[in-house]
Amino acid sequence: TNAGATASFVVLERDDLEVTLVEAQGGDAVGALGALLKESGFFAQSALLSSALDVSTDDARKALLTLAHMVVAWDEDWADLFLLHLASPDPVVRHDAVTALTVAAMVARDKGPAGELLVEAGKRETYPKLKQTIDEACKLVEAIAPQG
Numbered sequence: 401t402n403a404g405a406t407a408s409f410v411v412l413e414r415d416d417l418e419v420t421l422v423e424a425q426g427g428d429a430v431g432a433l434g435a436l437l438k439e440s441g442f443f444a445q446s447a448l449l450s451s452a453l454d455v456s457t458d459d460a461r462k463a464l465l466t467l468a469h470m471v472v473a474w475d476e477d478w479a480d481l482f483l484l485h486l487a488s489p490d491p492v493v494r495h496d497a498v499t500a501l502t503v504a505a506m507v508a509r510d511k512g513p514a515g516e517l518l519v520e521a522g523k524r525e526t527y528p529k530l531k532q533t534i535d536e537a538c539k540l541v542e543a544i545a546p547q548g
Contacts, residue, residue, distance in 0.1 A: 407432060417466050419443065445470065452481060455488050461496040468504035474512030478504070482514075486521040494521065495530055502537045511544045 406426035413420045420440075424433040451463035464485055471478060482504070485497030498518065505514040518541060522534040 409433075412469065414466075414469075417462050419466055421466075421469050449481070453484070455485055455493060456490075460485075461493060461500075464497065465500045465503065468500040469507055471504040471508040474508060474510060479513040479517065482517055486517060487524075491527050491530055494525070495533060497521075498530075498534055498537050502540055505541045505544055509544065511541045511546075514541045 407429035408425050409429065409432075410423040411420060412423075422433070422436065424430075445467070448463045448467050451457070451459045452467055454460050464481070467481070482497060482501045485493055485500070488494055488497070498521065501514050501517060505511045515538060518534055518538045522531060522538065525531040525534055
């Protein structure tokens with residue numbers, strides 16, 4: 401091993417999403433990550449965003465959850481994307497959006513707008529079981545310690 405190496409990698413294989421997520425940190429990670437991507441391929445975030453915006457498809461739900469694993473910092477566009485899914489007329493899409501939003505807040509280590517989005521979704525929800533799921537997600541998101 402190289403005692404002076406500063407690279408670290410986290411690999412998460414998600415068979416349900418048909419992706420393997422790789423997070424690399426440190427100055428020495430660039431070369432190794434580049435070699436990995438050259439061998440394994442790469443799915444552009446812009447393609448995932450395009451798919452996630454077409455809410456009516458099964459691919460949109462997968463794309464949203466995949467993107468949730470990539471949230472580093474919250475911005476208005478992320479909030480709008482989750483809101484789009486939370487406002488769907490399809491309860492399955494709304495349920496998956498609750499899961500994805502919770503994952504995004506945990507990955508970002510910042511609740512950002514997730515709590516507000518979930519509270520608003522809970523107010524609109526008409527399915528009791530999904531309302532319960534939203535309430536549980538609110539508690540989980542509220543437990544995320546504020547950053548800074």
